[in-house]
Each structure stands twice: as C-alpha cells, then as structure tokens.
Amino acid sequence: MKTIIEPFRIKSVEPIKLNTSNERVGILESAFNNLFLINAKDVIIDLLTDSGTGAMSSQQWAGVMLGDESYAGSNSFIFFEKTIKEMMGFKNIIPTHQGRAAERILFSTMVKDGDYIPSNNHFDTTRANVLEVGAHPYDLVCSEAKDFNSSYPFKGNMDIEKLNAFIKDKGVEKIPLIMLTITNNTGGGQPVSMENIRSVSKLAREHKIPFYLDACRFAENAYFIKLNEKGYSNKSIKEIVKETFSYADGCSVSAKKDAIANIGGFLCTNDDNLAKKKKDLLILTEGFPTYGGLSGRDLEAVAYGLKEVIEEDYLQYRIESTKYLGKKLNELGIPIINPPGGHAIYIDAQKFLPHIPIQHFPGQALACQMYIEGGIRTSEIGSLMFGGKDKDGKIFYAQNELVRLAIPRRTYTQSHIDYVIEVMASIKDKSHKIKGLKIIYESRTLRHFTAKLERV
Numbered sequence: 001m002k003t004i005i006e007p008f009r010i011k012s013v014e015p016i017k018l019n020t021s022n023e024r025v026g027i028l029e030s031a032f033n034n035l036f037l038i039n040a041k042d043v044i045i046d047l048l049t050d051s052g053t054g055a056m057s058s059q060q061w062a063g064v065m066l067g068d069e070s071y072a073g074s075n076s077f078i079f080f081e082k083t084i085k086e087m088m089g090f091k092n093i094i095p096t097h098q099g100r101a102a103e104r105i106l107f108s109t110m111v112k113d114g115d116y117i118p119s120n121n122h123f124d125t126t127r128a129n130v131l132e133v134g135a136h137p138y139d140l141v142c143s144e145a146k147d148f149n150s151s152y153p154f155k156g157n158m159d160i161e162k163l164n165a166f167i168k169d170k171g172v173e174k175i176p177l178i179m180l181t182i183t184n185n186t187g188g189g190q191p192v193s194m195e196n197i198r199s200v201s202k203l204a205r206e207h208k209i210p211f212y213l214d215a216c217r218f219a220e221n222a223y224f225i226k227l228n229e230k231g232y233s234n235k236s237i238k239e240i241v242k243e244t245f246s247y248a249d250g251c252s253v254s255a256k257k258d259a260i261a262n263i264g265g266f267l268c269t270n271d272d273n274l275a276k277k278k279k280d281l282l283i284l285t286e287g288f289p290t291y292g293g294l295s296g297r298d299l300e301a302v303a304y305g306l307k308e309v310i311e312e313d314y315l316q317y318r319i320e321s322t323k324y325l326g327k328k329l330n331e332l333g334i335p336i337i338n339p340p341g342g343h344a345i346y347i348d349a350q351k352f353l354p355h356i357p358i359q360h361f362p363g364q365a366l367a368c369q370m371y372i373e374g375g376i377r378t379s380e381i382g383s384l385m386f387g388g389k390d391k392d393g394k395i396f397y398a399q400n401e402l403v404r405l406a407i408p409r410r411t412y413t414q415s416h417i418d419y420v421i422e423v424m425a426s427i428k429d430k431s432h433k434i435k436g437l438k439i440i441y442e443s444r445t446l447r448h449f450t451a452k453l454e455r456v
C-alpha cells in the first residue's frame, strides 16, 4: 500500500480544549507576546518542541510500574545501562535529568576559560553551557546549509576544511573537544552523513582531540543515512546507529527526543578517568551515578523508548509525516528550509514577512500570528533566541529568522497536521498585515524563554 499509517493505536487520550481567536488575542497580550509564557491548556496544537512531548507506549508505561527505586544499583539502572551500552557501544554511561545537565557536566570537566569548542551548530543550551565556563562556541556547518532551497540531503554536515583550518588557527591545546550535533537542530533538523561523522572523527583522532556527539536525535539521523547515503540502504538502523557512535569518544543525549521519554538524559564516555570526574560532579548536583536525578521508572521509560525509536516502521512514519507537512507548505508557497528535517519544519520568516525588519523579530511575529489564527504554538529560532548584546553593549542578530514547527513523537494524527496546513494557508493570505515586535524585558542568558515583547 502507498499510504503510510501511524504504526500504533491510541489507548489513552488527552482532550484538547478549543478556544476562539478573540480569546487568544487576550491570552497572548497577557503573556507579552512570548509563547513560553502562555498556559498549555490555551494551546490547540502544541508544536513548541518535540522534547519530552512524545506519547509513551504501553511497554514504556509497563516499565514505569517496574521501576526499581533503590538509591544505589537499581535493576532499572542496570537495564538502562545495558540498553545504551549495547546500542551505542560506550564504556561509561552516566544518567542525568536531561540533556543540558549532561552538557554542563561535559563542559565543566573538560573545558576551561578561553578554550574553543567547534560544532556544526551548537544548540542554544550547548552554546550557553560552553559560554558559562568561559569558552567560545563556534559553528562550522557546511555551506550547503545556508541555501534553504538546495536539495542536498546532509545539510547538517560539518565543513571539514573549515574545521581543519580552525584547529590550525586556534591550536590543538585550546580545543579540548569537538562536537557534532545529530541531527542539526539549529540548522533546520538536518542530518549529518556517516561519511562526515567519519571525517570529523578522523581529524579529531589525528590531533588527539576528543570527539563528542550531541546525539538527541540519533535515530532520525540514522534513518536519513539509510534513505540517502550510498551503501546504507540495506543496513539495519541498529547497525547504522552502532557505526555512528563507533567514531565518537562519547556523547551527550537528551532522552526527551529520540528516547521518547518525558524526562531524562545521559552522558557517555570511553575515558575511564574522565568518567570518574564526571560522576563526582554528578553526585554533587544530580544524584548518585545509578540514578543521576532520575527515578527508576524514568530509567525504564528511557530504555524501552530507545528500543522502540530504532524500529523502522516507526522511523518511516516519523520522517514521512514531517515531510508531508513540508510538502504542503511548499505547495502553498510558504518558504521553508528544504529538504524537511526529521523532527520539525522551519519556516523562513524573513522571506515570508519581508516587510518586518529583523530588529522587529519577524520570526516571533509569525509565531504569535500562528497562535492567534489557529491556537498553534511554535518557537522562534531567530534573533530573539540567538541575538542579544555583546560585552560592549552592541546589539547583534541571528543569521536566520526561522519559526520551528516541531512535531512531538506519536502525539498528533494527520488531521491535526492538516489543520496546521489550513491555518498557514489562511495566514499567507494576510501575511502583509502582520506587525513586528520589540523587547521590553530580557534576561542575561537564554532570553527567549522569559522575554516580554510588545507590538511596534
């Protein structure tokens, strides 16, 4: 059959409360045009993030009941550790309460003031954690990533020549680790090819620089490799995942993405000495190394989620359903990053709303309009998130003004996505009327979470 169906049935449902556009205007005003500040009950379709918002399976819920809540050496940890070791092949597995906790421990133990950390693109929490220890995050994504219309299938790739030049320029002693984000969330959820992972690894090993993957969406990345990279169409996702991690010295993972859990994360490393240091820090702030800020039931949910996320029927549905939304927006003439990524569609708000200058946040303006029009919550990935003021008080802007429609895993059906498409068609007809915004309050770091804005 040609129709790709959701490979699951629904056993438990969560009602969605429908509200009116007039009500939403008031709600948004009281939230100062920041969608992070509105209540979830006031949202009809929540595409703010794919993080922690997936629907767990009956097997995962059964695991929740099996959770062993012993402080030390619980069965749930043994299962969690074994699952990750078998799947990813690392020697030391350190549980954390979510991805950014793994990042904080990774950078606090390996990076010092004045160091440089290259990546394809750092995600916002990775960037903030690098900056927090006084180091400098650098984005070295390939040039194809900048052309939103190119059909290049691996726009998440690191530019190897740039990385080589970067190592020569900054010096090996100033680069304590190289990171690579799979898939590249900030760059449009674009995958990284196996060839690129291998090349980064080779360069890192030549210079004896540790190589870490930010692997939140490793399974989606593996599926794209299977679909689009020569030599991988007959390999299983399990094999592709194993090969991916074999090139790295460790990884940080948010289990809220490709482990389809509502909370959780982990840090892996092959370096036993480093693992000891990381565990000491873990004990200080997260918890004992066999639970690391999670309950036994969370560890069970993560472990089962990891087993389910590499099933090909699931990945086919996942990637195809994101592609469906992208295809329909392309047909409407709404500019998006092509080809569609794994977990989200990114609208190019600067191109869609050319009458709004970047200092008035076209991405945020579009995100607000999507809420008013259809109760859809999305996130701006533009100058509200990545812009700000430098040390001298000079204002800087992001490279792109995007709006991300992140698709929670196994949560919405095709009719929900068709509704989103209808809302976008309606916005397109009156897009020239949408007004920009200005900031009236912002915090020191990660300002997009709490900023207050008003219409200009």
Ligand code: F0G
Residues within 6 Å of the ligand: 048, 049, 050, 051, 098, 099, 100, 101, 123, 125, 126, 181, 185, 214, 216, 254, 255, 256, 264, 265, 406
């Ligand atoms: N790395 C990447 C690539 C991410 O996308 C995220 C989270 C993290 C690290 C941090 O993980 O949230 O568990 O602490 N991304 C979410 C998002 C928040 O909406 O894309 P966390």
